[in-house]
Amino acid sequence: MRHEERNAWSRCACCPEPRQPASLDPVRPLSALETANELRAALARMGISADVHEGRGLALVSVWTGLVVWTDGLWYRWWTGRRSQTGRWLYAHHSAFEPERAARRIADRYAELREAPSIVAVGAS
Template sequence: MQQLHAELESLGIISDVHHGHGAALLSVWVDLLVWSDGFHFRWWNGEHSARTGRRKYAAHPAENPATAARRIATRYADLRTTHPEPPLRALSAEAAPL
């Protein structure tokens, strides 16, 4: 997950890594949480099943974090149009560390 985090960072995308209970999570944006079991990265692709109404998920092999990062960056760009940066996040990015 650290490699994916670094790949996203190289694309200018800030994310937070969390580990525990056999899974790793990468929080990227509103409605964009990537999780991994060590073999695959998975995230919601923004679609719902017409039949069940459940969310559809994208998956990518964890052995190729660079390509996964580009796919996630595409989803991130889509979400930024519908969920702009929250004011508090913008303010906290400008604030000097204590």
């Protein structure tokens, strides 16, 4: 018996079932809120509590005074605590596809801030 295909996506002349093209389900990108919640959960597993706030396509993860991470669903960004030679703030960024690794980097910055003298204590003296 000879198979005679009418076209690549329809059934052949002798087969009753239509052929379906091989396809993968498209991967749905995560929203900014979802990636922020993933980061918050990764930080929580490290013993660091954080709050998540969302609006206008961005989400913020408030970790500590001077440490707010924002995401657009693709990247995490936060201030490094440093400035360039021209005085511009320098930001760190990390792919939102790796919340665990981003959380480890953010935890390092969190530890720096916790060890630094408090802004309130410095201002009170």
